Amino acid sequence: MQEVSHEYFMREALKEAQRAFEMDEVPIGAVVVKDGRVIARAHNMREITQDATAHAEVLAIRQACEAVGLWRLIGCSLYVTLEPCPMCAGAIILARLDRVVFGAWDPKAGAAGSVVDLFGVERFNHHPEVVPGVLAEECSSLLKEFFRKKRL
Amino acid sequence: MQEVSHEYFMREALKEAQRAFEMDEVPIGAVVVKDGRVIARAHNMREITQDATAHAEVLAIRQACEAVGLWRLIGCSLYVTLEPCPMCAGAIILARLDRVVFGAWDPKAGAAGSVVDLFGVERFNHHPEVVPGVLAEECSSLLKEFFRKKRL
Numbered sequence: 001m002q003e004v005s006h007e008y009f010m011r012e013a014l015k016e017a018q019r020a021f022e023m024d025e026v027p028i029g030a031v032v033v034k035d036g037r038v039i040a041r042a043h044n045m046r047e048i049t050q051d052a053t054a055h056a057e058v059l060a061i062r063q064a065c066e067a068v069g070l071w072r073l074i075g076c077s078l079y080v081t082l083e084p085c086p087m088c089a090g091a092i093i094l095a096r097l098d099r100v101v102f103g104a105w106d107p108k109a110g111a112a113g114s115v116v117d118l119f120g121v122e123r124f125n126h127h128p129e130v131v132p133g134v135l136a137e138e139c140s141s142l143l144k145e146f147f148r149k150k151r152l
Numbered sequence: 153m154q155e156v157s158h159e160y161f162m163r164e165a166l167k168e169a170q171r172a173f174e175m176d177e178v179p180i181g182a183v184v185v186k187d188g189r190v191i192a193r194a195h196n197m198r199e200i201t202q203d204a205t206a207h208a209e210v211l212a213i214r215q216a217c218e219a220v221g222l223w224r225l226i227g228c229s230l231y232v233t234l235e236p237c238p239m240c241a242g243a244i245i246l247a248r249l250d251r252v253v254f255g256a257w258d259p260k261a262g263a264a265g266s267v268v269d270l271f272g273v274e275r276f277n278h279h280p281e282v283v284p285g286v287l288a289e290e291c292s293s294l295l296k297e298f299f300r301k302k303r304l
Binding site for chain 1: 206239276
């Protein structure tokens with residue numbers, strides 16, 4: 001049941017990634033879920049905004065903070081199609097998210113174990129539950145297709 | 153001469169930290185400098201915005217991206233009164249800032265050596281020059297005064 005629910009929300013994140021793809025942005029999407037409901041959804045917007053911080057996770061977290069009216073996202077889970085980078089992993093810790101569920105691993109910049117593991121650093125004051133690899137194939141395929149088309 | 157200039161811009165960051173103090177925000181300030189000119193200035197605004205990502209560095213980076221019209225802040229330096237946290241260190245790497253100059257060390261959450269050292273991770277694709285400890289005493293005193301008043 002838990003697994004079904006993770007896949008359901010990862011599909012919502014994938015819809016956001018697909019929107020990014022259509023806008024010629026690197027296709028990464030994220031949603032924030034509270035009490036079984038999506039309260040924020042966003043995708044990477046770095047190129048269109050020319051804002052280095054406009055990653056899907058940061059945009060979704062900002063939107064979720066606005067939705068609940070608090071900077072602490074207690075009781076919330078973040079679903080994202082790619083392993084978070086250090087900036088986004090840091091934002092997840094700062095926002096006190098209960099859980100982060102991600103799709104594909106990112107061997108180049110992943111901060112949930114691939115390059116560094118920020119969620120596992122004991123000295124930080126918050127440690128979300130981490131669920132990796134949900135719909136990893138689909139999340140990864142979308143990224144591969146994007147970069148393949150870019151090279152054509 | 154280099155040293156004088158670092159102190160000059162750190163004083164600008166300290167002015168931002170002072171503004172945060174007056175707004176009852178944790179007093180941390182940052183400026184982004186390009187060609188000897190401040191192109192962005194910001195301070196921590198987490199409480200007033202209730203946005204977990206509203207740290208001085210992230211706000212200054214977003215403002216600087218807007219000022220130059222690009223997500224790559226090449227040729228830019230960021231001055232911040234406290235050692236960046238993982239989110240902000242990650243944002244500095246993503247924005248390709250040439251240099252980060254900070255004031256006080258942050259033993260609880262610092263990501264430039266105190267808890268983790270993200271700038272020193274070889275596998276990341278960008279490595280800014282790091283200048284720690286500029287006006288460290290003043291930067292630290294402002295924070296101490298803030299928390300002392302909070303406890304009264």
